Amino acid sequence: MSKNEKIKQSEGKITPERVNVIKQEITEEMKKSFIDYAMSVITDRALPDVRDGLKPVHRRVLFAMNELGLTSGAKTRKSAAVVGEVLGNYHPHGDVAAYETMVKMAQDFVMRYPLIIGQGNWGSIDGDSAAAMRYTEAKMSKISIELLRDIEKETVNFVPNYDGTRKEPTVLPTAVPTLLLNGTLGIAVGMATNIPPHNLTEVMDAVSYLVDNKDATTEDLLQFVKGPDFPIGGIAFNQKDIAHAYANGKGGVVTRGEAEVVETKAGQSQIIITSIPFRVNKSNLITKIADLVREKKLDGIKAMRDESAKDIRIAIDLKGTAHPQTILNYIYKHTQLEEAFHYNMVALVDGIPQTLSLKDILEEFVSHRTTVIRKRTEFDLKKALEREHILLGLKKALDHIDQIIKLIRGSKDTAEAHKKLMLEFKFSTIQATAILEMKLSRLASLERKKVEDELKSAQEFIEEMKSILGNPKKILGIIKNECKEIKEKYGDLRRTKIIKGGAKIMSLEDLIPDEENALVLTAGGYIKRTNPDEFRKQKRGGVGVVDLDTKEEDFVTMLLITSTHSDLLFFTDKGKAYQTKMYDIPEGKRATKGKNVMNFLPLSEGEKITSILPMPKEVKKSEASLMMVTKMGQTKKCLAASFHDVRISGIIAIKLDAGDALVSASFVQKKDTVIIVTSKGQSIHFKESDIRETGRTAMGVRGIKLAKDDTVISAEAVPNSLDNGTLMVISANGYGKCTDIDEYKIQHRGGSGIKTAKVTPKTGQLISAKVFTNAETEIVAISKKSQVIRVDAKEIPVLGRQTQGVRVMKLREGDSIASLICL
CATH class of the missing domain: 2.120.10.90 (DNA gyrase/topoisomerase IV, subunit A, C-terminal)
Structure with missing residues (x-):
C-alpha cells in the first residue's frame, strides 16, 4: 500500500483512502504535459545544436567511443559494447535507437563525411538493414577526432549524466562545422529540420572568408559554398532557388540522379544511371521503373540490370524503336530519379530552436570556435604557469642542491622534509612537493641547462598565450589557420553538380x-x-x-x-x-x-x-x-x-x-x-x-x-x-x-x-x-x-x-x- 494512502475502516471493510490528490482541469494538464514533452523532444532528441551540429544521441555516442579509446588508430570493438556504454552512462533510451544512430554515422551514402568506421554489414543504399550489434564492430573515423579535439582542456561545459554518476559534455568543441558538412534530418513536435550535406573545402573557405569579412552576406558566402554536396553525387538545379534557400533557411531545390544514353558495340541504346538523389532507396527506384514497364505506362525498355559495385550503375537496355531521351524524361517525371530537397535549416541556438541562414550557421560556428580557442588558451596558460612555477623552484634548488639533498636525507619523513624546504629555502607548497616527488638520484643529476631551457620555453609560451588572450584578432587568425589545415587534411572534390538553370521536364526537342x-x-x-x-x-x-x-x-x-x-x-x-x-x-x-x-x-x-x-x-x-x-x-x-x-x-x-x-x-x-x-x-x-x-x-x-x-x-x-x-x-x-x-x-x-x-x-x-x-x-x-x-x-x-x-x-x-x- 502506498505511503500516500491511509487505511479506512467502515462497516467491517478496509478500503484505502487517497490523500494529496490535486484536482486539475484535464485540458490544462494536457497543455502543460504536452509542452513539457514537446520541449523535451525538441531540445533532447530531434534538433541539433548549431555549434557542433549534433543531436544529443550522436554526441553521446562519439563521447562514449572517445572514453573507450576507440579512436581512428585503435582496433575496432563490438558495437554492442559501445551501445552498452552509451545507454549505461549517458543515454537512458532504447538500444535500437542508439545502434541505428551508430549505423547512420557509419554509412557513406548517408554521411558526406562518416563519423564512424564500421566493420561487418552496416546496411546498404538498397535499404538492407545492418547486422545485429553483436556482430558488427566500430571505431571513430579520423574526422571525428576533430569534433573532440581539446575536449580534455575544459573547452566546453560538462553536466551530470542522467543518474549523476559521471559528467557529459553539453556540446563538443568541434573544429569543423558538422551541421553543414553532414547535414541533418529531424522531426520534433510542431517543427522539423532538414539540412543537406556540403563540401568541406567549400565550407572551410567560407569560414575563412567570414572571419576576414564580418559584414559578408549570404550571397558573398555562396561564392564558396556552391550548394549541397550529396555523398552519392547527383545534380542540383537552379542557383536562384539554392541562393533563396540559404538566405532564408527555407526553400526547395530540385535534385536528379545522373544518367546518360550510350550505344553498345552491338548498336543497342542504353540508359546508364550513375547516381541517384539523396536518401533515395536504389532498390525501390529500380522496382518503380519495373512497375511502370509492367503496367505498360513506360514502353521501350527491354531489360534492366543493377550493375552497382562500389559506385552506382543501373543499366537499362532499350528496344530498337525506343527514343532514349523520351524514356529518360518519363523516368525523371514519374520516379524518384528526380526529387525536390526541401531546406528547413532549424537548429538550437542557446537551447532555442531557430531557422538559420547560411551566414547565421557559420557565424555561430565561428563564435563557438572563438570560445573554444579562448578556453583552450586559458587552460594551456594555466598549465604553463604551473609548470613555470615548478621550474623556477627546480632552478632555485639547483643553486642549493647539496644542502637540499642533505636536508632530505636528514628528515625523518616526507612531511618534515616538506616543511623544512618551505622554511629554509622559501619554496612554495607546489615547488616543495615537486622536489620531494623526484628521486634523489634524479634530483642530483638535474642539469641546469635543461631546466633553464625548459623554463625559457615555458615563459615564451606563456607570453604567446597571453598575447592571444589579449588580442581577439589572433584568435580569429588561429581559426583561419585551423580551417586551412583541416581543408588540406580532409578536403576533397565536389560530388554534386550544380546547374545554373532550373530543372524542368523538357520537351524532347529541348533535350x-x-x-x-x-x-x-x-x-x-x-x-x-x-x-x-x-x-x-x-x-x-x-x-x-x-x-x-x-x-x-x-x-x-x-x-x-x-x-x-x-x-x-x-x-x-x-x-x-x-x-x-x-x-x-x-x-x-x-x-x-x-x-x-x-x-x-x-x-x-x-x-x-x-x-x-x-x-x-x-x-x-x-x-x-x-x-x-x-x-x-x-x-x-x-x-x-x-x-x-x-x-x-x-x-x-x-x-x-x-x-x-x-x-x-x-x-x-x-x-x-x-x-x-x-x-x-x-x-x-x-x-x-x-x-x-x-x-x-x-x-x-x-x-x-x-x-x-x-x-x-x-x-x-x-x-x-x-x-x-x-x-x-x-x-x-x-x-x-x-x-x-x-x-x-x-x-x-x-x-x-x-x-x-x-x-x-x-x-x-x-x-x-x-x-x-x-x-x-x-x-x-x-x-x-x-x-x-x-x-x-x-x-x-x-x-x-x-x-x-x-x-x-x-x-x-x-x-x-x-x-x-x-x-
Whole structure:
C-alpha cells in the first residue's frame, strides 16, 4: 500500500483512502504535459545544436567511443559494447535507437563525411538493414577526432549524466562545422529540420572568408559554398532557388540522379544511371521503373540490370524503336530519379530552436570556435604557469642542491622534509612537493641547462598565450589557420553538380542539340543520321571511301544535310507521304548500317522512299508549294501547308496511273522555275506557274513528253533568286558535268524538251541531276557498292548541254553510280 494512502475502516471493510490528490482541469494538464514533452523532444532528441551540429544521441555516442579509446588508430570493438556504454552512462533510451544512430554515422551514402568506421554489414543504399550489434564492430573515423579535439582542456561545459554518476559534455568543441558538412534530418513536435550535406573545402573557405569579412552576406558566402554536396553525387538545379534557400533557411531545390544514353558495340541504346538523389532507396527506384514497364505506362525498355559495385550503375537496355531521351524524361517525371530537397535549416541556438541562414550557421560556428580557442588558451596558460612555477623552484634548488639533498636525507619523513624546504629555502607548497616527488638520484643529476631551457620555453609560451588572450584578432587568425589545415587534411572534390538553370521536364526537342546532321538512306531501307564531316573530301576521279556496312547488294540512295530539329517529309514511289522528326532517326557512325526505316514509318510491302524533304519553318504561314514529278513525266503542285501535320499512317500525296511511280518532290516558291531531267539525257525547263495548284489527292498533269523507254530521273526547283545557277548531271558509269542554267531556255510544260547530256554506252544512262549555286561548294557521289566521294564542285568542269562530261568517280568493276548530293 502506498505511503500516500491511509487505511479506512467502515462497516467491517478496509478500503484505502487517497490523500494529496490535486484536482486539475484535464485540458490544462494536457497543455502543460504536452509542452513539457514537446520541449523535451525538441531540445533532447530531434534538433541539433548549431555549434557542433549534433543531436544529443550522436554526441553521446562519439563521447562514449572517445572514453573507450576507440579512436581512428585503435582496433575496432563490438558495437554492442559501445551501445552498452552509451545507454549505461549517458543515454537512458532504447538500444535500437542508439545502434541505428551508430549505423547512420557509419554509412557513406548517408554521411558526406562518416563519423564512424564500421566493420561487418552496416546496411546498404538498397535499404538492407545492418547486422545485429553483436556482430558488427566500430571505431571513430579520423574526422571525428576533430569534433573532440581539446575536449580534455575544459573547452566546453560538462553536466551530470542522467543518474549523476559521471559528467557529459553539453556540446563538443568541434573544429569543423558538422551541421553543414553532414547535414541533418529531424522531426520534433510542431517543427522539423532538414539540412543537406556540403563540401568541406567549400565550407572551410567560407569560414575563412567570414572571419576576414564580418559584414559578408549570404550571397558573398555562396561564392564558396556552391550548394549541397550529396555523398552519392547527383545534380542540383537552379542557383536562384539554392541562393533563396540559404538566405532564408527555407526553400526547395530540385535534385536528379545522373544518367546518360550510350550505344553498345552491338548498336543497342542504353540508359546508364550513375547516381541517384539523396536518401533515395536504389532498390525501390529500380522496382518503380519495373512497375511502370509492367503496367505498360513506360514502353521501350527491354531489360534492366543493377550493375552497382562500389559506385552506382543501373543499366537499362532499350528496344530498337525506343527514343532514349523520351524514356529518360518519363523516368525523371514519374520516379524518384528526380526529387525536390526541401531546406528547413532549424537548429538550437542557446537551447532555442531557430531557422538559420547560411551566414547565421557559420557565424555561430565561428563564435563557438572563438570560445573554444579562448578556453583552450586559458587552460594551456594555466598549465604553463604551473609548470613555470615548478621550474623556477627546480632552478632555485639547483643553486642549493647539496644542502637540499642533505636536508632530505636528514628528515625523518616526507612531511618534515616538506616543511623544512618551505622554511629554509622559501619554496612554495607546489615547488616543495615537486622536489620531494623526484628521486634523489634524479634530483642530483638535474642539469641546469635543461631546466633553464625548459623554463625559457615555458615563459615564451606563456607570453604567446597571453598575447592571444589579449588580442581577439589572433584568435580569429588561429581559426583561419585551423580551417586551412583541416581543408588540406580532409578536403576533397565536389560530388554534386550544380546547374545554373532550373530543372524542368523538357520537351524532347529541348533535350536534343539543334545542329546539322547527315541523313543517310540505303536502297535496302536502312536509315541513320550521322556527322556530315564523316564524309571526307577527295580529289575528282578518286575511288572513294566505304561509307556504310551495308548488306550484300544494298547501296546508299540518299544523303540529306539538315537540322536535328527538322520535321522530315518522306515521299514514296507509291505516291504517299509520311512525317517524322530528324532526331527520331537513330544516330550511327559512318561504318554502321543504321536501322530499317520500317521501325519508324509504316511502309507497305515493296514501298520505297524516293524523296526526303525538311519542312519549312512556320509552314502554315508559308506560301511555298510542293511540286511532285512522276517517272512517266506527270507533275502536280499543291500547297505545302497541306502537309504540315501528316498522320502516323501517312497520307496520299499524288494519285498515280498504273505502272507510274513518284520520282521527285521539292518545295517551290512563286516565280521559281522547274527543270525535269530524263535518263536518256533530255530536259525541260518551265515556270512553276505553268502547273495549277490542286488538292492533295488529285492526279498530276504532263510535265514532259517522254520518248520510248525514257523515264524521269530528277526534277529540280530553280529559285527565282538564284544567280549563276548550275545544273550538274551524273551518269551510271561515273561521268558528270556542270552546265549553266542559262543554257536551258524557259519552255512550256508538256514538251519534249532539249538535250542536257550526251548519253553513250561509255557513260551509261543519267542517274541523277542537281541544281546548285556557287555557294554550294561540295558534291557527294555515291555508288551502288557504297563507295562515296566528296569533292569541291569547282573541280567539276562547266561544259555545254550536249557533252558527255568527265569522269567524276572511278568505279570498281560491276559498280555504278547510285545517287548525287550537293552539300
